[in-house]
Amino acid sequence: MWCVKRTSSLLVLALLLPVQAWAGFLAHGSTIEPNRMKYEYYAFEADYALIGGLRVYGYGTYIPDSAYKRIYDERHDRFHGFGAAGNQTLTVDESLRRDVERVLGKTMRLDLGGYDERMLCYASSRPGDDTVVLFTLSHCPEECSRVSEIQVRARKREVRVLKKCASVPGVSRNIATESGLRLGMTANEVRAVLGSPQHIQKGLQGTMWFYGASVGVYMSHAEAVRRGYPGIEHVTIPGTNVAPAPGFDKYIVVWLRQDRVSAWRVWLDWGV
Secondary structure, X not given: OOEEEEOOOOOOOOXXXXXXXXXXXXXXXXXXXXOOOOEEEEEEEOOOOEOOOOOEEEEEEEOOHHHHHHHOOHHHOEEEEEOOOOOEEEEOOOOEHHHHHHHHOOOOOEEOOOOOOEEEEEEXXXXXXXXXXXXXXXXXXXXXXXXXXXXXXXXXXXXXXXXXXXXXXXXXXXXXXXXXXXXXXXXXXXXXXXXXXXXXXXXXXXXXXXXXXXXXXXOOHHHHHHOOOOOOOOOOOOXXXXXXXXXXXXXXXXEEEOOEEEEEEEEEEEOO
């Protein structure tokens, strides 16, 4: 997981404006309100699970309205192809640790240091397959139950904690998101799915393409409970006509080597 320090996203918890939120924009029917400032600055502490994980990457960007719907497309969150038969799905911000271990088997929880760094790591045991998948857990260090990030990597040598990863047949290079993100796709194919990156930067594991956006979410109590955050439903402050919208950030990073995807990760982060 990457520690994100936000310095200019001041309206994520903004008071309710005349609602022009996008009804049904998320698959569960909640509505969202894009960050009205539109200019964002992100500073990422590098992933502690990777070689060279102390490096920091940062960028600022203007985010057009068209980018919100593309980034928040929930098809990016659903990762297909897990399990020995390749027919299991795990989903960012919905799957729990017990779901991961049901599909891939038990493994130790890695406490790596840094910001909420609690991870599960699985490496492919299939001959000739170098794939590694990292799951970051939320609600840490107390519960550590829900998966807030899934990261897929094509090169075991890039993973600093590889010796602590479970070796399983349920991980392979065939894992892909419902939206079509997968290892080996070209830069042009990435653009077709995610659009042009907000920022490009060289890193130890290849060239990184960054995507991110912040929204307020108007969520029902039932959906808030299902996602494990029962206090974030959209309600009006007693005695006022004001309803704060809980902040919800989403980040996607894609690594490329020689114009081919060598890794990608999807992270959803609640500002609660």
